[in-house]
Amino acid sequence: MMKIIYSRFIIVILCALLIAPAALSTAGAAEKPGTKIKVYESALNISRLFDTEEINCAVKYLSETDEAALKIIEEKTAGGGAAYEVILTLGRGLQEMFKPLTPAESDFLVKNFNYSALRQSVKLIAAAAKFLSYKGKTSAAGRALFAACMMSIHFESAAEAARDSELSPLVTKMVSIACQKICFETLIVNVLECESAGNYFSNFYKTLEYINKSQFSIQKTLGNERSNIEKIIRLYASLDAEKVKELKEGAIYPPEVYSILAAEIKKSPFAMKVARLYTDEAIAQVSEIFSKYGEAAKLPFKDAFKALEEADKKLTSGGYNNFFTMVSIPNFNRANTMIARNHAFLAMAQTAALLKLYKNANKKFPDALSACAAAPAGLKLPKDPFTQEDFKYVKLPHGGFILISAGANMLIDGKYEGGFDPKDFRLGSSDDIVMTENSITSK
Numbered sequence: 327m328m329k330i331i332y333s334r335f336i337i338v339i340l341c342a343l344l345i346a347p348a349a350l351s352t353a354g355a356a357e358k359p360g361t362k363i364k365v366y367e368s369a370l371n372i373s374r375l376f377d378t379e380e381i382n383c384a385v386k387y388l389s390e391t392d393e394a395a396l397k398i399i400e401e402k403t404a405g406g407g408a409a410y411e412v413i414l415t416l417g418r419g420l421q422e423m424f425k426p427l428t429p430a431e432s433d434f435l436v437k438n439f440n441y442s443a444l445r446q447s448v449k450l451i452a453a454a455a456k457f458l459s460y461k462g463k464t465s466a467a468g469r470a471l472f473a474a475c476m477m478s479i480h481f482e483s484a485a486e487a488a489r490d491s492e493l494s495p496l497v498t499k500m501v502s503i504a505c506q507k508i509c510f511e512t513l514i515v516n517v518l519e520c521e522s523a524g525n526y527f528s529n530f531y532k533t534l535e536y537i538n539k540s541q542f543s544i545q546k547t548l549g550n551e552r553s554n555i556e557k558i559i560r561l562y563a564s565l566d567a568e569k570v571k572e573l574k575e576g577a578i579y580p581p582e583v584y585s586i587l588a589a590e591i592k593k594s595p596f597a598m599k600v601a602r603l604y605t606d607e608a609i610a611q612v613s614e615i616f617s618k619y620g621e622a623a624k625l626p627f628k629d630a631f632k633a634l635e636e637a638d639k640k641l642t643s644g645g646y647n648n649f650f651t652m653v654s655i656p657n658f659n660r661a662n663t664m665i666a667r668n669h670a671f672l673a674m675a676q677t678a679a680l681l682k683l684y685k686n687a688n689k690k691f692p693d694a695l696s697a698c699a700a701a702p703a704g705l706k707l708p709k710d711p712f713t714q715e716d717f718k719y720v721k722l723p724h725g726g727f728i729l730i731s732a733g734a735n736m737l738i739d740g741k742y743e744g745g746f747d748p749k750d751f752r753l754g755s756s757d758d759i760v761m762t763e764n765s766i767t768s769k
Contacts, residue, residue: 362431365419365473369447370438372412375402385449388456399457409454417469423476427483435484441501444481448474448505452512464520471509471516475537478505482542486550495550496656503668510671514766517678524686527679531705534676544623552616555654556609563605565592578653608650619658627666627712628736634659663734666711670731673708674761677717677729680705691727695719712736726763733757
């Protein structure tokens with residue numbers, strides 16, 4: 327009961343963001359929220375506004391503002407362009423995006439989106455939102471980015487709910503995480519560019535907190551991934567060549583090779599018995615590995631990294647010599663690192679909001695990050711997910727700042743006391759994530 331009350335309380339807070347004066351000045355007070363399907367349709371439509379060359383150019387705008395990229399984005403987005411209308415539609419539907427998925431909405435996502443379509447739509451939305459932020463339309467940009475974040479989470483939930491889907495649960499999560507990262511990076515630029523009142527930044531922080539709580543459980547993802555792998559192994563063990571031919575995802579053997587192999591095994595009762603024993607061994611090994619993955623996923627990144635390395639050692643050293651086990655087990659250590667990076671971007675976006683709150687109140691950024699701990703009630707200073715410590719913060723002489731996450735190696739690689747040059751950073755080997763007063767950069 328308390329969980330339900332808390333969820334409703336969060337939604338009420340989100341509604342305050344949706345009807346804030348800054349939002350009304352952009353979207354129009356008389357406009358009603360759209361349905362989630364209208365949001366999804368708009369996300370699909372934005373890709374249709376660009377040809378292939380324009381898409382490549384527009385996406386480039388996310389990482390560098392060259393003249394060609396700016397021209398394409400400005401042409402499609404400025405002055406009430408078609409991409410701008412898409413952004414407004416996304417924003418109008420934001421309130422609906424925080425409601426549970428209906429079967430119709432889930433079905434729409436699975437039928438109309440695949441991995442590449444989702445990534446492309448989110449990149450174009452982020453590029454248009456970044457342009458609007460620079461043009462001062464931060465509310466419209468922020469609302470669209472929040473909607474795109476939720477759409478990525480919805481896609482994962484919809485794919486998991488589709489029982490006949492052959493999409494890998496873990497790959498689906500990684501695509502959702504990658505899309506959210508794009509949104510979080512652009513949201514950081516959005517909040518740093520914004521000069522709104524303090525309640526905008528408080529609501530920005532709380533909305534990110536809600537999005538984080540909305541994530542599809544990694545434990546469920548691992549459970550579903552394990553079930554999928556076991557299902558594929560058992561399908562091969564059935565020696566039904568026709569059913570194996572229908573596999574689109576997770577195929578282990580070329581169908582023609584498997585047909586010959588299955589026919590030969592069926593000739594011998596002894597061979598069939600060995601095949602069954604071999605399958606049972608594979609299932610037992612998969613169960614053991616995923617049990618270790620599940621325990622590691624509950625740990626802080628530093629401890630999880632060590633636990634996952636230990637789990638992988640047995641796999642890479644030949645400790646599991648079953649062919650099915652060796653070819654079907656995913657690299658969860660890499661996946662866990664991607665998840666932690668996503669948490670880092672989200673936490674840095676929240677920290678950006680706290681820094682802006684401090685600047686609003688004190689006309690300058692703080693001398694130390696700890697000063698942001700005196701934020702409004704309920705807004706805690708986030709930790710770096712990689713180290714579980716405070717982000718490194720440097721106050722620069724000109725009044726700007728640098729905020730750094732240690733990244734996957736859990737070390738601060740760069741020296742940031744004198745400033746930060748993004749061009750030098752990209753050429754280096756650092757996996758630090760670096761935020762300044764107007765940008766965020768990572769490898």
